[in-house]
Structures are given as C-alpha cells and as structure tokens.
Amino acid sequence: MTIQPQPQETKIKVAVIGTGPGGLAAIINLLRLPFVELSAYDQASELREVGAGISINENTWRHLKLLGAAEAIEQYTKRGDGSKIDTEQRNGNTGELISRSFQKVDPEAAPRSRIERYKLQRALLGQVPPDFIQLSKKLAKIVELPKGIELTFQDGTTAGPFDLLLGADGIRSVVRQHAFPEHKLSYTGKVAYRTLIPQSAVAHIPNIPQSACFWHTRNTHVYTDPLDNGLFEIATRADEPEEDVKKVSWGQKVKKDQVIHHYDNYCDTIRQIIAAPDEWLEFAMFGGPRLESVISNGHIALLGDASHPLSGAFGSGAAFAFEDAYILAQALLYTHQRQKPISEALVLYDEVRSPHYKGLYEILNGFGVNAKELNAISPPLEEQDYINERTRRNWGAENRWIYKYDVTKVWKEYTELADVGEDISALTLKTNKEAEQQSVPVISVEA
Numbered sequence: 001m002t003i004q005p006q007p008q009e010t011k012i013k014v015a016v017i018g019t020g021p022g023g024l025a026a027i028i029n030l031l032r033l034p035f036v037e038l039s040a041y042d043q044a045s046e047l048r049e050v051g052a053g054i055s056i057n058e059n060t061w062r063h064l065k066l067l068g069a070a071e072a073i074e075q076y077t078k079r080g081d082g083s084k085i086d087t088e089q090r091n092g093n094t095g096e097l098i099s100r101s102f103q104k105v106d107p108e109a110a111p112r113s114r115i116e117r118y119k120l121q122r123a124l125l126g127q128v129p130p131d132f133i134q135l136s137k138k139l140a141k142i143v144e145l146p147k148g149i150e151l152t153f154q155d156g157t158t159a160g161p162f163d164l165l166l167g168a169d170g171i172r173s174v175v176r177q178h179a180f181p182e183h184k185l186s187y188t189g190k191v192a193y194r195t196l197i198p199q200s201a202v203a204h205i206p207n208i209p210q211s212a213c214f215w216h217t218r219n220t221h222v223y224t225d226p227l228d229n230g231l232f233e234i235a236t237r238a239d240e241p242e243e244d245v246k247k248v249s250w251g252q253k254v255k256k257d258q259v260i261h262h263y264d265n266y267c268d269t270i271r272q273i274i275a276a277p278d279e280w281l282e283f284a285m286f287g288g289p290r291l292e293s294v295i296s297n298g299h300i301a302l303l304g305d306a307s308h309p310l311s312g313a314f315g316s317g318a319a320f321a322f323e324d325a326y327i328l329a330q331a332l333l334y335t336h337q338r339q340k341p342i343s344e345a346l347v348l349y350d351e352v353r354s355p356h357y358k359g360l361y362e363i364l365n366g367f368g369v370n371a372k373e374l375n376a377i378s379p380p381l382e383e384q385d386y387i388n389e390r391t392r393r394n395w396g397a398e399n400r401w402i403y404k405y406d407v408t409k410v411w412k413e414y415t416e417l418a419d420v421g422e423d424i425s426a427l428t429l430k431t432n433k434e435a436e437q438q439s440v441p442v443i444s445v446e447a
C-alpha cells in the first residue's frame with residue numbers, strides 16, 4: 001500500500017481505543033496511510049497479555065504477513081512432514097478418538113502454531129513506533145459534536161475532536177455501549193480455566209497426547225497442548241451458575257480446588273492432567289447478540305471483539321480483528337482516492353464485515369439446532385454416541401471456511417464490482433462458499 005501524500009492535504013484525525021490484537025492491527029494499517037493523523041489509547045498502564053495460548057490459524061497467518069509480524073512468529077511454528085499429528089478430537093469421558101488431522105506438508109501452507117498470547121502482542125508491537133500508544137487512558141465518555149468526536153478519559157483528560165473513532169476496546173466495549181446503548185452482554189453460564197505448566201509436570205500421565213487435543217463432553221471441553229517451549233497448555237470450559245461467578249472475573253487467579261471438581265466425569269487421563277497445576281486463571285465468558293451494523297453516525301466503527309461479542313467461539317478472534325482492521329484501512333484508502341467522505345468508507349467496511357459476522361453467528365445458532373435435533377432422537381442416544389455425533393456435526397468440514405476465508409480477495413472483488421456499480425451484497429457469501437469447497441475435514445474448537 002504505497003501512496004504519495006498530497007502536499008496540502010488535510011489529514012483525517014482518527015482515534016483508536018484499545019490496543020489488543022484488533023487495535024494494534026488497526027494502528028499498523030492506518031500508520032501506512034499518510035492522510036491519516038492517528039492517536040491510540042489503552043486503559044492499561046502497561047501492555048501485557050493475560051491468559052495462556054492463542055492459536056494462529058490460516059487466516060491469522062495471512063494477516064500477520066500483511067502486518068509485517070509473521071517473521072517474529074515463524075520461530076514458534078510447526079512445519080510437519082505430513083506424518084505428525086496436528087490436532088485430535090477425543091471423547092472426554094472415555095478418551096476415545098473421534099478424529100485426527102496431520103500437520104501440513106506444503107512449505108507454503110500456513111503452519112500450525114499455538115503460542116503464548118504475549119508473543120503475538122510483542123510481534124505486533126514490534127510494528128508500532130515506541131511510545132506511540134497513550135497508556136493509562138481509560139475511555140469514559142464520548143461526545144459527538146458537529147466539529148468532531150471528543151473523548152474524555154477516566155483521569156479527567158480529554159482528546160479530540162476526531163473525524164473518526166475506532167472502538168477496538170474488546171468485548172466490554174465502551175464505544176459499542178455509546179453507539180448501541182440497547183445492546184446487552186450476558187453471562188453465557190460458562191467459565192474458562194486456563195494455565196501453562198511445565199511438560200515435566202504431566203509427562204508421567206499415561207496416554208497423554210503429544211499433539212493438540214480437544215476432549216469433549218456433553219456441555220464442556222478441555223484442550224491440551226504440549227507447546228514447543230517445554231510448557232503444557234490446558235484450557236477448559238466449565239458450567240458455572242451465575243451466582244457462583246464473579247462477573248468481572250477475567251484472568252483472575254484461582255486455586256485448583258475451584259477447578260478440579262468440574263472434571264470428575266472426564267476420563268482418567270484428563271482428571272490427572274487437571275489435577276497437576278496448583279493455580280489457574282479464570283475467565284467468565286460473556287457474549288451478546290449480533291449487531292446488525294458495526295458502524296454509527298458516519299464516524300464511529302467497531303472492530304475486533306467490540307464488533308462481534310462471540311465469546312471466544314471459533315478460536316480465531318485475533319484473525320477476525322485483523323480482517324476488520326485490514327478492510328477498514330482499505331475502505332479509507334479507497335474513498336480517499338475518490339475524494340469521498342469517511343462515512344462512505346464506513347459503509348463499505350460495514351458491507352464487507354457485517355455479512356461475515358452474520359455467517360459466524362449462524363454457525364453458532366446451528367450448534368443449538370444440532371443439540372435440539374440430537375436431544376429429540378428417540379430412543380435417546382447413548383451419552384458417548386451423543387458426544388461423538390455432536391462433535392462431528394459442530395466441528396466438521398462445513399465450518400472450515402472460517403479459517404480459509406481470504407478477506408483480501410473479498411475486498412478485491414468487492415471494489416471491482418463497486419467500481420462498475422454492481423450489486424455486491426452476495427459477494428461475501430460467494431467467497432465463503434469457495435473457501436468451503438477448499439476446506440479439509442479437520443475439526444477445531446475454541447480453546
């Protein structure tokens with residue numbers, strides 16, 4: 001994206017709120033646009049990631065390359081010879097294997113990697129000038145005025161006016177709350193417990209898989225993964241009634257006693273794995289309905305978890321945020337080159353991204369339908385058959401387009417059609433279909 005700045009060009013003033021994967025990707029993309037004057041804020045006093053690992057999927061990888069951050073991640077990736085197991089799906093109660101995929105042979109194909117979250121953050125931060133992000137700036141208030149958007153932070157300072165406000169402030173987005181006050185998050189009834197321990201702490205456990213493995217039961221799952229750096233990741237889901245959950249719990253340390261009883265019904269291997277760590281991090285999972293539109297008033301756009309509170313579903317939220325940031329920057333460039341207003345860039349952004357999120361929410365709804373259908377079978381399925389069948393249905397090949405989805409291709413086709421004034425509404429769906437046809441039958445779940 002090389003553009004020559006116009007000598008007397010008035011820059012557009014853009015504020016990014018939040019510097020998780022989405023905000024950082026937005027910053028990197030927008031700093032490449034010479035007609036943008038960018039400011040970025042985060043509530044944190046220092047940028048550090050909580051949680052454990054994060055999967056770098058094929059679509060994540062594509063954007064890391066575009067963001068200039070792939071090289072820093074490459075060292076943590078696994079390129080196989082096709083014989084090594086990549087991921088397994090097992091029945092959590094019995095340990096029975098449901099499916100298995102193997103590492104990719106093609107050296108050009110995206111390698112699998114599961115890394116600690118801070119490594120992804122560090123790779124992205126490496127592309128942002130030092131001290132560019134203003135820290136300890138918790139956004140408290142947004143005022144939309146004719147001259148632009150003014151921001152007030154919790155420390156009493158203000159900033160603005162801005163021509164464009166980007167809400168990359170995560171699932172509990174203040175920007176979303178301002179733009180769509182009727183939108184409500186709710187507790188999903190699930191918590192995630194996550195930890196990293198030395199592999200030596202679990203090496204003695206019989207049948208411990210040497211690859212990433214999802215262990216499914218009727219309502220929850222456990223993910224185990226021996227990482228390359230000698231650590232062993234355990235990431236779980238547990239049903240936890242609302243009254244037992246601290247609503248703010250996000251990365252809170254909890255003791256093993258709070259965790260292990262949730263996994264009593266799992267097979268012996270998992271019970272032993274779960275008993276190994278003394279301490280866990282707890283994350284109460286919140287989600288919310290899909291927003292019909294991710295833009296507001298021609299000068300506010302949401303991206304990343306702020307735009308789609310999917311509660312970590314699909315284990316690819318970083319990639320979705322990167323896709324958002326890419327399209328947003330492309331749309332601003334496209335309209336700038338045609339001397340069109342920012343509001344038109346936001347419409348393009350919304351037209352590309354909202355149908356994608358619609359597709360993702362439809363898959364989630366499909367999970368509910370699958371459960372209903374399986375529950376309606378008479379005579380009822382045996383517990384193990386139920387788990388195996390639900391895993392196959394929810395995480396079979398038909399949902400793999402998510403990870404194949406190439407938003408750069410969508411954008412190219414979109415603008416070609418837009419330039420000749422054609423209807424573009426069916427384009428995202430068409431691209432999803434194509435990605436689906438290329439898909440391989442591998443199963444993956446959020447970890």
Ligand SMILES: Cc1cc2nc3c(=O)[nH]c(=O)nc-3n(C[C@H](O)[C@H](O)[C@H](O)COP(=O)(O)OP(=O)(O)OC[C@H]3O[C@@H](n4cnc5c(N)ncnc54)[C@H](O)[C@@H]3O)c2cc1C
Pocket residue numbers: 017018019020021022023024041042043044053054055056060137138139140168169170171172173174192283303304305306311312313315316317318319321446447
């Ligand atoms: C349990 C779990 C497992 C997951 N596993 C994966 C995985 O394997 N792979 C994957 O790709 N994704 C995964 N995800 C999803 C991924 O973590 C998120 O989608 C991703 O972090 C979203 O990035 P973001 O930048 O939109 O938001 P966040 O990462 O939440 O960042 C938001 C930023 O905004 C800042 N902020 C918030 N409010 C304010 C405010 N008022 N003022 C200023 N700053 C503010 C925060 O400090 C933070 O830095 C998982 C999610 C969960 C919950």
